[in-house]
Amino acid sequence: MDSALFNIFIGTLICILCPVIFRYLLSSALNSQPLHQFYRKAWGNAWPVRSGTLTKDEIGLAPDDEELFGVEIGPGVQGYLCLEHIKLVAKALRLATNVQDILVLRKQYTTILSMLIETSQGKERIVVLTGQPGIGKTTFLLFILLHRLQRRLPTAVQVNAEQFIIFDECGVSVYDAKIQMHQDNTLCRRLSRCWALCDSNQNLASPCLTIQLEASFVIITSAPQPHRWQGLLKQMGGTVSFLRLPNVMDSIGAVIKELQLDTEQTLSLVSKWGPSVRTVLRILQDPTRASRYESDVKDAAQALARADYSQVFFQSQYGLLPTLAGSDLVFVDTDPDSQFNHECSILIPTAFLRNLVVQASMNLSAEKAFDLFCTLGLSSHSLPLSSAGWSHEKATYERLITF
Structure with missing residues (x-):
């Protein structure tokens, strides 16, 4: 074979094979042991949960000259449920956001989930959940994921710009976020049955095009920065919902207690810095x-x-x-x-x-x-x-x- 033709042949072969090899290596690397362990633990199974109780006496007192405005403290005695081993979930998803190893179930979570289910049955395909930074929007997304996997409901997750993950009855698979839909008909069929959960952060502004076009329903958690999602909502249609500020007892005090930090500082810290779970925990730590x-x-x-x-x-x-x-x-x-x-x-x-x-x-x-x-x-x-x-x-x- 003429050397020039041979070089052209080799160059063409490399151009064809490189994307295929890259996707295979990416999938092999990302279909990692932690991800499969998580799938086996979560799919069709109840996630480990424990219950707890918090009293107003445990959260301490606010200084005389401090007062809260527009923030609920909660009842005198607060019972709560707490999901365990959340860092295992974060590790499996390669979540960039730092999360605690426990997830206290705010009473607001089940109400919002019910409304999301109702919305998914209508015309809206995309919902952006936003609100005050540091109140636990990412952990709410993890709650939805665990809720759906326990019930064997197909779910996709995207937490960075490079990849997304699909969980369904076929197993768990990782896909290149830049994949073209015509390259994988199986992907389109799987994704069309999924709720897609996307955590908008410094590594991901909005879900990839494949998720936007193919997922049955898309939920995006985001900081209150409309430039991240206004264009997407205008183009694809969708709605925005703002989350309420957290209740001091069930959303902040309970987390502090479960992390074995000083609960008696809860009300004094919230009364100074406001109801930000992130801020209060960082100062306590x-x-x-x-x-x-x-x-x-x-x-x-x-x-x-x-x-x-x-x-x-x-x-x-x-x-x-x-x-x-x-x-x-x-x-x-x-x-x-x-x-x-x-x-x-x-x-x-x-x-x-x-x-x-x-x-x-x-x-x-x-x-x-x-x-x-x-x-x-x-x-x-x-x-x-x-x-x-x-x-x-x-x-x-x-x-x-x-x-």
Whole structure:
């Protein structure tokens, strides 16, 4: 054979075989032992669960000058259920988000799941679940996965841009996220029966095209950053639902107790930093983090003092939303009477955080301070502050009524 023709033949053969070999190696590497162990443990089986009880006496007291706004504490005695071995799930999925080894089942979870099931039977194919960062959206996705696998319901999962996983009666398989649908008819048949669960994070903005087009129903958990999913919803159709802020007892105190941390600090930490499971756990596990959080919220308050509101919150079609930099100061919540809400509101949930805003407002003109207070829903009648905070706020409002 002519050497030039031979080289062309070899080059063509390499071009044909390389993608096939790459997909085979990727599938072999990712169809790993942890993934198959997880499938055998979860498919058709109840996941290990234990029960617990928490009392209000266990979560301690808030300081006298601290108060919570728009946050539920919970009943005097709170029973709860807790799924175990969650790190095994995270390892099998190669989840980038750090999760605890336990998953406390919030009462809100079953309500949202019922509404997702109802939605999946209608015209909407995509639902984005979003809300305040650090309240456990990724763990809710894991709850849905375990719920479905126990009932032998076909489910796909995507947590990064490189791959997705399918669990069904045929077993568990890993696919290249860039695979073309015409390359694998079996994949299309399997995926068309699946709910697809996608965790939007720094490694994945939105689900791959194959999931978008072929999955029966798609659930995306995401930070409240519409640029991640607005284009997808506009193109494919779908809806957004905001999750409520967590209850102190069943969503924060119970987690702290199960992790054998100091439950008596629960209410004092939530009353200062707000109902963020992530923030409270990080401070309990490493108290030096508190100074870092304090610096961040003071920076956000100073941005408000410069009237640089875009650094802290922004207007969206769903309502005001906090930026990533502002989310430790300004929280996003939704209607307390609804568990599945398409609109949201922002609030500053603690007196400590509100004091920072009041103090920062002293640098604003009376007109801008008034505008800021109205935007954030703050008033002298809704701010139980410390003595110093009251002095600052009183001076601010005296200026406001004189302009």
